[in-house]
Amino acid sequence: MNPSTPLAFCLSPLDRAEDIRRNADRLAELQTAEGATAIPFRRADPVIGDNGRLARWPMGKALTLKQVDTPILLGLENGEPLYAVDVDPDAEAEGADFTDTRTAAMQLPIEETGILAQARSLIEWRRKNRFCSNCGTLTTELEAGRKRLCMSCGTEHFPRVDPVAIMLVVKDDWCLLGRQSSWPPRMWSALAGFMEPGETIAQAAAREVWEEAGLQCDPASAELIADQPWPFASSLMLAVIIEAITVDIKVDTHEIESARWFSREEIHDMLSGQHPEADVPPSIAIARRLLEVWVSR
Ligand SMILES: [Zn+2]
Structure with a gap:
């Protein structure tokens, strides 16, 4: 894949309608506007329509489903209001076939995944707050x-949005990947962790590598490669390449199952599905983008 191709969850065609949100009268009008549509969600998973996009139901139809709460305005799409409705998980939802969000993200056009990320994160935030x-x-x-x-x-x-540093640790023609015991067999990915208050991205990246793999990195070498909203529940992935100063790995098994160095050739094989014993994450994951960028250098 071309490393400049937008990542899943990173594009949205919506106007978030900042001016309208502050006007209660205008908001009330919008919800009953003739062109108003709503995307149904259940447990923050969407419905994919026959056209392969997120299902947009006329507002009247969407409101026939029992809601957990009021519709959430996502923004204006071609000038018409678009909402997310959070369908009661215990209610019958005739005509609605819900799809797991990760599966949906791999099937939808890229412009739809940004809408999906926004809606899912807002629904989850409201449920917990x-x-x-x-x-x-x-x-x-x-x-x-x-x-x-x-x-x-x-x-x-x-x-809320929770920033997560995800880092590809590199040393000459080698990079470090880790795996967690809950992952599918063969799967390896970049180390990652939530940023802590009072940290820069580079400091968080270096700290996480130290905590998880016992390696020292040079924070001054950290290079931000890409970012990505990740709506499980509401993270912002900050992907960096950072250089290791030391090479001996000491895994903290509370954090990860194992970590090891991979050669540039191995990463090439993993990206093309040719490695005999290791895979990398699918294309919706920013970790894969980090690897694509690094091997293309
Ligand atoms: Zn209070």
Whole structure:
């Protein structure tokens, strides 16, 4: 694959309608507008329509399904409002065939995956953040799902995004990959971990490599290659290539099952499915992009 091809979840055609979100009257009009449509989700998984895109149902039809909560405005699509509706997981949903989000992301046109990422993350955020984290009061939804307000203490709550550093550690013509015991056999990928408060991306990358594999890296060598929203539940993947200073691996088995160095030739074979005993993640994963960029250098 061409390393400049957009990654899954990275493109969206929607106008997020910032101006309309702040206008309660306009929001009320939008939801009953003739052209309003909604994508049904259940447990944050979508429906794929016969045209291979995310199903867009007329708002009237979408509202016949029992909802967990009110529709979430995703934005304007060609000037018409587009919503996500969170269908009650215990209710009958006739006509709705829900598809696992990872499977959907591999099947949908790239422009649809950005909509999927936004909708899924907003639905999950709302499900887990109904109560004020400052005082515990049930909060009120504002701006059609983009914000919540605590009427008791006045705290505003916005959808969270969790930055994750994912790093390809390199040393000359070798790179380090790890695997977790829960992964399919043969699968190897770049090390990754949540950033901590007060860290730069480079510092987080170097720390994670040290914690998981016992290798020292040079933070000054960290190069940001790509980023990607990853809606499980709401991460932002920050993909870097970073150079190792040391080569001896000491795995922390609380974090990963194993780690090892792979040669450039091996990575080439893994990307083309020719390696006898190791695979790399599918094309929706930014780890694969890191490997594609590195071997193309
Ligand atoms: Zn509060």
